[in-house]
Amino acid sequence: DGGITQSPKYLFRKEGQNVTLSCEQNLNHDAMYWYRQDPGQGLRLIYYSQIVNDFQKGDIAEGYSVSREKKESFPLTVTSAQKNPTAFYLCASSPVQGNEKLFFGSGTQLSVL
């Protein structure tokens, strides 16, 4: 079955700690995205990548970093610089830039201890 796998489902971060959220897709999609969802708010774009070894900042990139070393993988690191990291994080992919239909993973809930 093709799809997007996010892990872990739940993650806890201690103060000053960096944590990395995993996102893997086997849909052979070129573009991948990270979104953040907070209660009562819409999804906001953190970073996106249209091709391997290239990525761009979204609307709320501060305190986050990404890498795209493989087409299938787009991990997100929440750094200690992100002062309000508690949120539901969603990874998505799309076949090519210009196809507006995103395919989402099941998400990771990050909480601060």
Place this chain on the structure above:
Amino acid sequence: DQQVKQNSPSLSVQEGRISILNCDYTNSMFDYFLWYKKYPAEGPTFLISISSIKDKNEDGRFTVFLNKSAKHLSLHIVPSQPGDSAVYFCAATYGGATNKLIFGTGTLLAVQP
């Protein structure tokens, strides 16, 4: 400045009746609109879309209407079923740019048996 607004946080309807979910936007450059459905602890899934050159698009029980002059779109579900209970997000973009998708805050639909 919220460019895509869903002013009703929740909606409750009886099974078999029509559900109408509304969405307003402010950016006149938007030319493509989408609806996503999201169950708790899962990622959103694409439901239906409409281009600005149309005013209606239908897919089974789901119909999206676009009123460009009012900058308003609505999703109609007829007949509503208990399995339709979920959060519905509308989203908008322009120029075919997936990285420019703007999401609304979502409407929680509860379909009562």
